Amino acid sequence: MADHGSADTGNAVEIIATDPGPRSAAVVPTDRPQNPGFPPERKRVADLDPAKEKQQERRVVAWFVVGIIGAVGAVAAYVAFPLDTRGSIDPSETRIVTLLIGLGIAIGLFGIGFGAVHWAKSLMHGHDLVEMRHPTRGSEETRAKAVAVFTAGNEESGFSRRKAIVGTLIGALAAFPLPGIVLFRGLAPKEDANDVLRHTMWKKGTRLTRDPSGTPIKASEVTLGSAFHVIPEGLNDSEHKLEEKAKAAVLLMRLKPEDLNPRKGREDWAYDGIVAYSKICTHVGCPVALYEQQTHHLLCPCHQSQFDITHEAEVIFGPAKRPLPQLPIYVDDEGYLRARSDFTEPVGPSFWEREH
Amino acid sequence: MSTTTAPAPNEQATRGTRFTSWAANYVDERTSMSGLVKELGRKIFPDHWSFMLGEVALYSFVVILLSGSFLTFFFQASMAEVEYDGSYVPLKGLEMSAAMQSTLNISFDLRGGLLIRQIHHWAALLFVASIGLHMLRVFFTGAFRKPREVNWLVGFLLFVLAMAEGFTGYSLPDDLLSGNGLRIIDGMVKGVPFFGTWISYLLFGGEFPGTQIVGRLYTLHILLLPAILVALLGVHMLLLIVNKHTQFAGPGRTNDNVVGSPIMPVFAAKAGGFFFIVFGVIALVAATVTINPIWAYGPYDPSPVSAGTQPDWYIGFADGALRLVPPGWELMLGPYTLSLNILVPILVLLVFLAAVAAYPFVEAWITNDKREHHIADRPRNAPTRTAIGAAGVTFYAGLWSAASSDLIATHFKLSIESVTHVIQAVTILGPIVAFFVTKRICLALQKKDREIALHGFESGRIVRLPGGEYIEVHEQLSEYERWRLVSFEEYHPVMVRPDARGRITQRAKLRSSLSSWFFEDRIAPVTQKELESGSHGHH
Numbered sequence: 001m002a003d004h005g006s007a008d009t010g011n012a013v014e015i016i017a018t019d020p021g022p023r024s025a026a027v028v029p030t031d032r033p034q035n036p037g038f039p040p041e042r043k044r045v046a047d048l049d050p051a052k053e054k055q056q057e058r059r060v061v062a063w064f065v066v067g068i069i070g071a072v073g074a075v076a077a078y079v080a081f082p083l084d085t086r087g088s089i090d091p092s093e094t095r096i097v098t099l100l101i102g103l104g105i106a107i108g109l110f111g112i113g114f115g116a117v118h119w120a121k122s123l124m125h126g127h128d129l130v131e132m133r134h135p136t137r138g139s140e141e142t143r144a145k146a147v148a149v150f151t152a153g154n155e156e157s158g159f160s161r162r163k164a165i166v167g168t169l170i171g172a173l174a175a176f177p178l179p180g181i182v183l184f185r186g187l188a189p190k191e192d193a194n195d196v197l198r199h200t201m202w203k204k205g206t207r208l209t210r211d212p213s214g215t216p217i218k219a220s221e222v223t224l225g226s227a228f229h230v231i232p233e234g235l236n237d238s239e240h241k242l243e244e245k246a247k248a249a250v251l252l253m254r255l256k257p258e259d260l261n262p263r264k265g266r267e268d269w270a271y272d273g274i275v276a277y278s279k280i281c282t283h284v285g286c287p288v289a290l291y292e293q294q295t296h297h298l299l300c301p302c303h304q305s306q307f308d309i310t311h312e313a314e315v316i317f318g319p320a321k322r323p324l325p326q327l328p329i330y331v332d333d334e335g336y337l338r339a340r341s342d343f344t345e346p347v348g349p350s351f352w353e354r355e356h
Numbered sequence: 357m358s359t360t361t362a363p364a365p366n367e368q369a370t371r372g373t374r375f376t377s378w379a380a381n382y383v384d385e386r387t388s389m390s391g392l393v394k395e396l397g398r399k400i401f402p403d404h405w406s407f408m409l410g411e412v413a414l415y416s417f418v419v420i421l422l423s424g425s426f427l428t429f430f431f432q433a434s435m436a437e438v439e440y441d442g443s444y445v446p447l448k449g450l451e452m453s454a455a456m457q458s459t460l461n462i463s464f465d466l467r468g469g470l471l472i473r474q475i476h477h478w479a480a481l482l483f484v485a486s487i488g489l490h491m492l493r494v495f496f497t498g499a500f501r502k503p504r505e506v507n508w509l510v511g512f513l514l515f516v517l518a519m520a521e522g523f524t525g526y527s528l529p530d531d532l533l534s535g536n537g538l539r540i541i542d543g544m545v546k547g548v549p550f551f552g553t554w555i556s557y558l559l560f561g562g563e564f565p566g567t568q569i570v571g572r573l574y575t576l577h578i579l580l581l582p583a584i585l586v587a588l589l590g591v592h593m594l595l596l597i598v599n600k601h602t603q604f605a606g607p608g609r610t611n612d613n614v615v616g617s618p619i620m621p622v623f624a625a626k627a628g629g630f631f632f633i634v635f636g637v638i639a640l641v642a643a644t645v646t647i648n649p650i651w652a653y654g655p656y657d658p659s660p661v662s663a664g665t666q667p668d669w670y671i672g673f674a675d676g677a678l679r680l681v682p683p684g685w686e687l688m689l690g691p692y693t694l695s696l697n698i699l700v701p702i703l704v705l706l707v708f709l710a711a712v713a714a715y716p717f718v719e720a721w722i723t724n725d726k727r728e729h730h731i732a733d734r735p736r737n738a739p740t741r742t743a744i745g746a747a748g749v750t751f752y753a754g755l756w757s758a759a760s761s762d763l764i765a766t767h768f769k770l771s772i773e774s775v776t777h778v779i780q781a782v783t784i785l786g787p788i789v790a791f792f793v794t795k796r797i798c799l800a801l802q803k804k805d806r807e808i809a810l811h812g813f814e815s816g817r818i819v820r821l822p823g824g825e826y827i828e829v830h831e832q833l834s835e836y837e838r839w840r841l842v843s844f845e846e847y848h849p850v851m852v853r854p855d856a857r858g859r860i861t862q863r864a865k866l867r868s869s870l871s872s873w874f875f876e877d878r879i880a881p882v883t884q885k886e887l888e889s890g891s892h893g894h895h
Contacts, residue, residue: 031883033842036835038608038615078467094464098471102643105471109636116629124622131400131614133600133730136503184558187568193557211659229659243563246539246658279659283697284543284678285564286536287661301663302540303679304762304772317773319678319697321686349543350686351553354693 041127056122060115067111074104194353198346200232200247202327207233208252208276208337217252218335222274227291228252230276232339247347249279249287250327252337255296259310266312269328274337276327277313280348281305283320298324322350401623402603402616404732406493411627412486415634416479417589423476424578430466432458433574435530435567444651452530452655455570459529459650474642480522481647482638484670487515491712495745497732499602500716501725507595510588512713517585519670524577526668529648530570533665535656538569540675547698565656602732605843607836611730664763669756676758677701680780708751715744722870724850736805737844739798740874746794747787754783795877802879805841808833809882842882849875 046053077100081093138146154160207216211229214236222228230250238244257273269275277298281288286302297316298307305318313324325347328340346354369377384390401407434454440447442457444464462469491511494500500508527534542564545556561568600614609615617623653662667675678701685697719741720726735742757764758779765772812830820826833841850871854860 031885033839033882033884033887035610035843036607036839039834039836081467094470097467098474099643101468102471102475102639106636106639106643109632109639113629113632113634113636116625116632118629120617120622120625120629124625126622128615129398129400129618130608131398131600133612133614136599136728187558187561188554189562191562193553196563197553212657231659240563242565242656242658246564249659281543284540284547286539286543287659289659289661290663299772301661301665301762302536303675304776305683315683317776318683319681319685321684321695321697349546350693350695350698351546351556352549352551352692352694353553355688355691 038128044122044126046122047126053123056118060119060123063111063115063118065111067108067115070104070107070109070111072104074101074108077101077104197247197348197351197354200342200347201235201238201244202232202248202339202342204339204341206339207332208250208329208339209233209235211249212236216336219271219274219331219337220335222252222254222337224254224256224273225293226254227293229279229289246285247280250276251279251288251291251298252276253291253296253309255309259296261311263312266326266328268330269326269340271329271331271337274329275309276329276337276339277307277309277324278327278343278347279324281320282315282322282324282348282350283318285349288324396597397620398618399597400600400614400616400618401627402601402609402614404604406497407601408630409486409490409493411630412634413483413490414589415631416483416486416638417585418631419479419635419638420476420483421582423472423479426472427462427476428578430458430462430469431455431528431574433528433571435565435570447651447654450655453570455528455530456650456655459531463651471639471642474645474647475638476525477647478642478645479638480525481668481670482634484515484518484522487511487518488670491515492745492749495715496735496742497602497604498729498738498741499732501729502720503599503728504595504602505716505720507592507599508716509713510592510595512709514585514588514592516709517581517588521577521581521585522668522670524573524581526648526671527573528570528577529650530656531650532653532656532660532662533648533650535565535658536661536665537667537671538565539658540678544678544698544702547695547702549692549694549699565658600730602730604732604734605840607839609731611728614730664766666760666763672759673752673755674701674705676755676761676779677705679758679761679776680755680783682780708748712748719874722850722867722874723847724867724871725847731843733844736798736801739795739802739877742798743791743795747791750786750790751783754779754786758783799877799879806879806882809838809841810886838887842887844881846881847875847878 046056077097080100081097137143159166208228208230209216209232211231214231214233216233217228217230228251230252231245232248232250235241235244235248252274254272254274257270260270260273260275262269279287279289281300281302283300283303283305286300288298288300288305288307290299290301291297292299296309298309298313300306300318300320303319305320306316307313307320307324308316312326315321315323325343325345327343329337330340332338380390432454436454437451438454438457440450440452440457440460442448442461442465444460447460459473462473464470494504494508494511523537527538542556542560545559546552548555556564559569559572560566561572601616603609603614603616606615617626666672678698681697681701685695685700687694687696733741735745758776761775761779762772764770765775812832815829815831817829818826819829832838850868852860852864852868855864
């Protein structure tokens with residue numbers, strides 16, 4: 001740090017009223033207007049009138065007293081709501097406890113804050129002081145010394161002479177993080193990520209059940225225009241429930257059979273207008289949970305991709321590209337809906353090796 | 357600890373002053389503290405309201421540290437499944453992770469716990485917001501110019517870290533919203549070519565959502581990121597002290613001085629008091645306004661999602677970028693899937709952030725200005741920079757508003773398609789319009805300044821002259837007021853000059869053309885001669 005200014009005030013020197021003159025480093029030194037120098041100091045009321053000064057002082061004191069009251073009030077609010085027998089507060093009181101303790105704390109903080117700022121603005125020595133700047137770069141002398149340090153370091157170690165040492169050092173330093181990177185393989189299980197993404201819980205014969213209760217669904221219960229949130233039977237007892245659900249969640253809808261336009265080979269994937277589509281958006285994986293009954297469009301609430309169920313859930317708007325995968329279904333002898341197989345393609349967001 | 361080392365106590369010295377001098381002596385003899393106090397104690401800080409924005413960021417970070425430390429004593433960063441048995445009845449008996457349950461317990465079974473949670477969340481929102489405003493202040497006043505380019509970069513990293521802290525913290529309670537946020541991150545990561553699938557797999561410790569992510573994000577949130585953040589904050593403050601603060605032009609102020617209040621006592625009292633005011637505002641908002649009511653969303657489940665949910669505000673621009681992609685942006689490269697609908701928004705965001713980080717270096721190269729700048733520009737006096745900034749803000753605002761496209765559509769009864777199309781257009785065309793409009797406004801304001809400096813301002817006083825002519829009397833500014841209007845520098849475009857070997861390089865040509873673009877429209881500052889002739893001989 002630079003050493004200048006008068007010793008007793010550190011870096012600062014009292015106001016200098018002389019004209020600082022033109023800039024030392026102006027780019028266009030033509031006829032610039034002259035800096036008029038510092039304006040005359042304006043006194044504050046407290047500087048001129050001792051009575052006002054006293055008044056300001058009382059105000060600062062009042063603010064600090066408010067600070068004390070606020071803090072004490074917050075403690076009082078805390079104590080006023082004792083824990084009940086279970087060791088917790090009544091949830092209906094949460095709002096009021098939060099409000100009262102918070103107000104107390106806020107008032108306590110404001111008291112200190114406003115008091116200190118008011119003190120600074122009304123009573124503390126008010127006029128500006130001036131400190132001179134110096135170029136950020138070190139003086140030539142300092143820089144020469146710094147260069148000398150590096151030169152000495154270089155000579156004494158032979159850093160730039162001993163090429164082989166430096167080269168191998170760089171190599172060793174480059175190699176040293178490698179084991180650390182390899183260790184991070186342990187972040188995930190040993191299975192191939194690609195395999196697990198390709199399969200869901202659905203198998204041939206898995207019954208379609210309601211989300212979240214897990215009760216099976218009869219085709220007769222799926223009335224025209226209705227939509228069911230569906231999970232595979234047994235999901236609730238699965239060991240990895242959320243991971244399975246994140247892939248296997250399905251939306252079941254019933255349209256008029258003539259409204260569906262299945263491609264060749266998929267005519268039997270639906271049952272009398274009942275179709276099941278993956279609920280996991282092919283964009284970034286949000287649940288496509290909004291079904292528009294009239295238009296038969298599915299809307300993803302995250303990024304507004306829209307899928308047309310009458311055309312095999314193809315994308316009609318939004319950032320998604322691929323249609324939602326369809327789950328082939330059939331009805332068993334008892335009338336329950338069952339899956340014909342797993343999805344025939346990976347569900348959810350696209351990934352690099354998806355169609356590999 | 358003997359008192360014999362203390363200076364001989366003055367006869368009149370009170371107990372208080374005797375203790376103070378003993379303590380000061382004790383510390384100084386062990387730490388050389390007096391040197392630091394001598395150097396920094398009367399350091400000058402200039403005054404301007406916009407200089408408080410960075411202070412708000414610093415103080416809200418302190419509030420985050422305090423409230424966050426409290427929360428760590430109660431929060432359990434575990435995704436182990438538990439049956440909720442806390443006192444919030446509607447969720448009783450529901451299966452959820454220990455993280456969610458402990459967050460509910462903080463909210464409902466810990467007196468003041470909800471308050472601290474809300475203080476933490478509100479302070480985090482304010483933290484990122486104030487960093488953003490602080491960056492805009494620094495940008496529009498040119499306070500990033502030499503010698504402060506490095507500190508701009510440090511500040512930029514702090515901004516990115518603050519957003520990372522925000523996102524990791526948002527994901528911890530493992531409620532429906534945070535889980536959906538992570539689901540989107542998972543989907544984005546999977547869209548990265550070559551590595552995406554594996555990065556997601558490693559990040560989540562297997563398939564999404566897995567049982568690892570909350571614990572891992574917790575480590576990042578309370579250990580790694582804060583450690584880097586605090587270290588960079590230290591560098592940021594250190595460079596602030598080394599470079600000293602910029603100041604706006606004013607009478608007596610030059611590029612070679614700093615005019616303002618000394619740390620001891622005025623600045624310390626104002627800044628210290630301001631810390632309590634910022635803390636107080638956060639506490640007041642946290643006491644009265646609910647934020648992130650996880651009990652209303654319930655535990656994470658991959659199946660339900662509520663429409664109209666919003667991320668924390670600072671993630672909005674990233675979410676919006678995803679929404680604006682038109683349909684069909686996905687390619688097959690042989691057997692591989694290239695998700696342009698994810699890659700393009702990610703790249704756009706990265707390019708935008710990189711442009712923000714690099715701007716000081718780009719402008720310095722274009723202007724070829726190697727001097728130190730300590731006087732903050734008024735935005736109008738750097739029209740092209742201000743216009744670039746306005747374009748950037750418009751672009752960000754476009755992305756940001758896209759994150760609320762569904763809410764805009766439902767509130768104003770518009771179709772989501774038309775809202776999306778309008779925002780797409782605004783995000784692309786808006787910055788161009790903003791650039792030209794802002795530049796023209798800047799130039800017009802400069803002209804107005806020039807007019808006022810030379811001919812005074814309209815006083816509103818109409819006088820009838822003996823000849824019957826009416827005029828409005830113009831009054832002159834004082835020379836102090838006028839200085840604020842006239843004290844800026846005139847720049848000229850960098851000329852193409854041959855280098856040492858007499859050649860004109862492509863680089864020099866590029867710089868010259870960029871430089872002419874940067875400075876082509878400018879209003880010449882008032883000269884002393886004009887001032888002298890202007891202040892006489894007018895009505």
